[in-house]
Amino acid sequence: MNQVYPISDLKGGRLILAAFVLALANFMVVLDMTIANVSVPHISGSLAVSASQGTWVITSYAVAEAICVPLTGWLAGRFGAVRTFAVSLFGFTIFSILCGLSTSLEMLIFCRIGQGLFGGPIMPLSQTLLMRIFPQEKQSQAMGMWAMTTVLGPILGPILGGTISDNWSWHWIFFINIPVGLVCAYAVMRLLKSAETPTAKLKIDMGGLLLLVLWIGALQLMLDLGHEKDWFNNPFIVILAITSFVGLIIFTIWELTERHPIVNIQIFRYRGFTISVLALAFGFGAFFGSIVLIPQWLQINLGYTASWAGLLTATMGLGSLTMSPIAAKLAMKYDQRALASFGLCLLGGVTLMRAFWTTDADFMALAWPQILQGFAVPFFFIPLSNMALGAVKPHEMAAAAGLMNFLRTMAGAIGASIAVTIWADHAKISRAELSGLLHIDEVKNTLMNIGLSEQGSIAYIANLVESEANTISADYVFFTMSLVFFFAGLIIWLCPKPKAGMASSENLH
Template structure:
């Protein structure tokens, strides 16, 4: 998308209202990324599926959204930013209703894909339209308000998701989008008419889009179904792996030779962009993997309600809100590689703290890494985004932002799938190891002597072993994720030193 020109028709109350509508629409979409995290045990229980299958509810949304983000520029240029924004809101709301009405996992995953496809353009378009309705001198304040909704969404998501799931039912985490979606769509139609962007007949890279959907779909299916089908012992998983691998190679060659590529792969010629985006993808993948795993472990293993799992997850928000404006200022004065490396190292450290969690850990022991993580997130997120966009030419900024968001969202979906898969697989290993070293009969006899029946004693031993196996496995996952954070913190230094205070569009 080209840099939008400012529209002067909106003034006073109408301008504020239009800005609120755009911020609220963005908030709704960001909220939906995390609102389902703490509700997964409720959903899996209700639909009688496993915890790893429940994660598909999160990953299907993220993958669909990732596919749609690079298309936003083409959609806006072809049909107009406001029109696409309004249609996206109506589509998102419709699929939210269908998600809430879902009676099976297949239906819910299908509707979450629909939600993601319509939700994808809302985030970048709300940003573009805000820049379009505000005068240049007020644009930074407008973007500050927009950024706040992006930060607050993931904080409120777990709290809202938990409270709604515990007190009403998980269906309502989707139904709450109905008044917001319809209200924002109608308000946008009335208020933003004058902010519509000119349209033209743009060519779309149909081949590239088809290949993108093919290899990403195959990769995500492979990750989601892998451990259920015994990985590469299953011919179906082998076919998916080959499809993803060959599809990626063909897609890369196609995009390099296409005049209007759906994803501009040539941006990877900038070393700073490539390294920054790579570190961002690794960091976000590990981050998203942990925030999907923690609420499930808290509820399955420690008996937390979804509400309390939400509160604990949301303690991260205090630090994020506090540090975001501070880090934004620091990024203009200091070496952004150092800031990003510092943030990723702290994230590695707090994830390492989690690798020593036990089944009798109290609320504060669990909340402390979350609070510290909140302070570290802006240090990794803001400098890396700045460095990536500062390393490309001004005319490539929109493509670079689209590619960066695409890779970040994909990394989140892949990180969540891998974290839950390792957790599930390693739990079985840990359980069999514990059972082989445990003298079950002796323990059972001791419990029977305290007045338990033989069956109750066996059940008690089994549940204790299950709990410990789940915790040992979660600790193993956190150890792997900590390693990924440290790796990302180190590769940042492969970037050339960015100029202090450089804005976007200064290619090296």
Template sequence: MNNTALFGDLKGGKLALSAFVLALANFMVVLDMTIANVSVPHITGSLAVSSSQGTWVITSYAVAEAICVPLTGFLAGRFGAVRVFSISLLGFTIFSILCGLSSSLAMLVICRIGQGVFGGPIMPLSQMLLLRIFPPEKQSQAMGMWAMTTVVGPILGPILGGTISDNLSWNWIFFINIPVGVMCAFAAMRLLKSAETPIAKLKIDSVGLALLIIWIGALQLMLDLGHEHDWFNSGLIEILAIIALIGFTVFVIWEWTEKHPVVNIRIFRYRGFTIATLALAMGFGAFFSSIVLIPQWLQINLGYTASWAGYLTATMGFGSLMMSPIVAKLATKTDPRALACFGLTLLGGVTLMRAFWVTEADFFALSLPQIIQGFAVPFFFIPLTNIALASVRVEEIASAAGLMNFLRTMAGAIGASIAVTIWDDHAKVARSEVVGQLHVEETQRSLAQLGFSPDGALGMISNLVDKEAMTLSINHVFFILATIFVVAGLIIWLCPRPKGPVEGGHAH
């Protein structure tokens, strides 16, 4: 029985409107991954916290979302895909309101976790429901529209985030979700009623889920709090590290032996899937770290407004939009390992360009690596997804896609936390090196001749030293990220070449 027979009332205008609602919901969730990136300096200033603490706003959302993605299949099977989709949208909207009303970092981070919990199922369910309502001959077009919202979201996120933070306040980056979330939720309930999936009393791996939350929560807390607690000189960080290690070990053993695991880690028995997913996680971790760091450095060091930091960050989007369909075609004719290696090596080269940035760099010098990066991203993302999903059996593709998205999102959150910590820590080392080479008294005398007071001259020198130290430190981080990209590009050759294409549409 085809889709047309199943959902006969979804034709013409109703079908188009349903597709628009699903794509718009996906766009809103993807947008929220990057909209806060350029707003972190505004948020940290408003809540009087450090820039490394401000990054929790980004990582808490990503971690919560990563934990909930593997649960999507169970929730849809137990309660119905349309019902879970609509409730997720309403929950996401409620927590968006609470994020905007937050008056402390603790409240904002808790509400961002709530956003991530409800946002996690929206992306995979929007994709599943699109495939469900369209007949087979139109599914590739539907997936093309879905993929476009996934690409456009991260481009518009920094621009919208910057413009709203500069002209209104950071709170409005969350309030703009309200009309979209409410409209999409009620439209989905009305329009997609006939596309509801059958429900059954499924068994959930509650032990596996509890272990997953414990070890990931402990690991992320360790990474987020480690910097300000002086890492392993703190008893709290040591306890969190032990919990994360033991929790992870027990989780792996449990999931390997469980009949209905929350995360099907047995899929790692396929070498192609394991290597491709590892390369994807490494690449995405390095990529996400750079798009979190760059807007903060532009605003703190170079005096960019949030809007201009957003424009510069978004220049990468044009190349991604242009190359995605081309790479998708190339992936069917060329060895995907070669495409992935090219993309990751190019990303490594681009990141190495950033490792030589200076405080006086102009907009073109800063945006050129972004533009080239945009062309490189589809070369690493699309072929690696194809290799991973082509390596598993057809009946395991859903589990493989869930596991791959989980690891990719986790790698982004963990990578961002570590990168911000290294940036902050290395800035102190770089500052002492700059001060050691600087003739402070001579510089102070020169500034006094220009009319500066002794205190004013010292303040100016200190400010310049801080800026140079931050720039040297971010260059150090970019050098590390460039190395990670190159290593990921090399290990992909350990994969066996895929024997055939992925089953229709799954690679999206």
């Protein structure tokens, strides 16, 4: 997928329209990664499930998308990039409708998996098709527009998700995809027929695909269900853990010996790629875990509406938009290890700031870490992506980009699951400790003396303990995540020194 050739018959208004459609389709898929984050309390309440179960709506989408990304090259080669892109858009739209119509958590998760499977190829294919329709001298401008949609999606997702959930219902966060998906699918088929890629009867690594689904599915189920089923005291969780571990070993051996592997594991022979992707995975796992946890804590503990939680989460966007072009220029001139280490350590610092949040924190106290985080993200993401792709040979660039995107997406899903699980588990410990320290009878009598009933006093104490336990637990999660960021910022120095500006922007997907 890294060999792209400009198509000359798209010019003027038709070329601009085609580029806009491709960027809009990419924006829709990126938006869906974060639009549900602030809506989890609404979804959990509507479907009568716990907050940790509600998070499955986010992780199921991310895992399904990650599984489908390595298939993108095969799908495009077998059926054509334009046809695959249009079908992916249509399938994504159908499953968006079904998500909005869901009446149970099981149905919603199933439909989110469908969304992820069809959404997976859209991001890399939108990039590939942009490179095909623009002449070489204008490709950097086209990629700039594409990159802008990739940055704006996570910023606008929480704002849109919060506003829609508060003013209409959570179902509409999925229904808004319908007009965008249908219009984009129709426009792609009409405008980009001449940009279709050659097709061939390619062999698919079916064994590798089945093993990939098996070990990743078992791992994610273990992470999502572990909290509910008391972890390894439950035989089912033990079976899932063994299945995931054994499945990963067999998958690795299979892919190393397969002539046409679905995931080219041999790329890990490059130390620069391996260390960069490892740091990226650790960093993105901690980053995504925090942006899933923060809106839930704000709404459950501090009484924020979904709209205000979305606005606070989105304050990160100002720094990201400002610093992205600056970070890209600096990456062409300076040691990218230093830039990546700076970005990761700054993320560790702002996450450590969150570890001191309290239940009476005002909006700005909560917003400052978000704003600073926005400035740090480009320094973490751009240099690491450049270093990873700059470490491999040109003909391996597409496989490396696909593998990097797969691991980044998987790390996000795992990070979100672990963050919410630790939050819920540590809250139990904090609740028990606080209850032991509290002289309940004395507090209850004091509250009854000022006019509360016995039941009202007990309810007040219970709510207070619950709120403080959740906050202590959230602070513990943030402290743990800050250590992950610092660890990632240190291991990046194990990379060999990269040449300045090794990877070009068209490869960063």
